[in-house]
Amino acid sequence: MKKIGVILLISLFLAAGCTNKLEVEKDEYLTYKSDLQKQEEFDTEEELDFNTFFNIIRENDEKVNYSLKIDNPKVDMYNIKALLIHDFVSEDIFPSVGIFDEPVNLLKDEDYSISLNGTIQTTSDISKTKFKLYLEYETENGLENKIYYEVARG
Numbered sequence: 001m002k003k004i005g006v007i008l009l010i011s012l013f014l015a016a017g018c019t020n021k022l023e024v025e026k027d028e029y030l031t032y033k034s035d036l037q038k039q040e041e042f043d044t045e046e047e048l049d050f051n052t053f054f055n056i057i058r059e060n061d062e063k064v065n066y067s068l069k070i071d072n073p074k075v076d077m078y079n080i081k082a083l084l085i086h087d088f089v090s091e092d093i094f095p096s097v098g099i100f101d102e103p104v105n106l107l108k109d110e111d112y113s114i115s116l117n118g119t120i121q122t123t124s125d126i127s128k129t130k131f132k133l134y135l136e137y138e139t140e141n142g143l144e145n146k147i148y149y150e151v152a153r154g
Contacts, residue, residue: 025099025100028099029083029093029096029099029100032081032083032096032099032134033083033085033094035134036083036085036132036133036134036148037085037087037132039132039134039148041148042132042148042149042150043147043148043149045149045152048147048149049073049074049075049077049137049145049147050070050071050072050073050074050077050106051070051071051072052068052069052070052133052149052151053068053069053071054066054067054068054069054131054151054152055067055068055069056126061123062121062122062123063119063120063121063122064119064120064122064126065117065118065119066086066117066118066119066120066131067115067116067117067118068084068095068115068116068131068133068151069113069114069115070082070106070113070114070115070116070135071106071112071113071114073106073107073108074108075108075139076105076106076107076108076139076140077105077106077107077137077138077139078103078105078137078138078139078140079098079103079105079137079138080097080098080103080104080105080106080114080135080136080137081096081097081098081099081103081135081136081137082096082097082098082114082116082133082134082135082136083095083096083099083116083133083134083135084096084116084118084131084132084133084151085131085132085134086118086120086129086130086131086132087129087130088120088122088126088129090120090121092118092119092121094118095116095117095118096116097114097116106137116133130150130151131150131151132148132149132150132151133147133148133149133150133151134146134147134148135147135149
């Protein structure tokens with residue numbers, strides 16, 4: 001009987017630990033999203049430490065797919081966290097990297113890219129929809145850089 005109690009107690013601790021981690025990730029996501037929605041000043045394309053390629057395609061009358069590819073870093077970028085949002089009304093979670101999963105690295109000498117992909121369910125015209133990127137990373141010296149970028153379209 002003691003073994004069952006011990007196993008149950010360990011299970012409760014593990015479940016509580018997982019819940020806490022998920023809550024921390026959710027809070028971090030909501031903070032980044034809120035900050036990005038309020039952001040009014042953005043880095044220009046020339047100021048970015050990487051290249052971006054934005055693509056948007058209407059798949060059918062009710063669905064639009066969008067993606068932002070980040071590649072060709074000018075500096076080594078470590079522990080990247082990124083979030084891509086838009087101002088179209090949606091209940092979906094926005095595409096991210098390094099928030100709900102492990103942060104990634106983007107290095108000058110490697111052929112690697114980051115893709116943030118999402119979908120908007122609508123029959124409406126989205127040509128005026130604004131897309132914004134938040135990206136933070138550390139340099140090789142451990143300095144943190146934060147980038148706010150309004151995605152250029154067209």
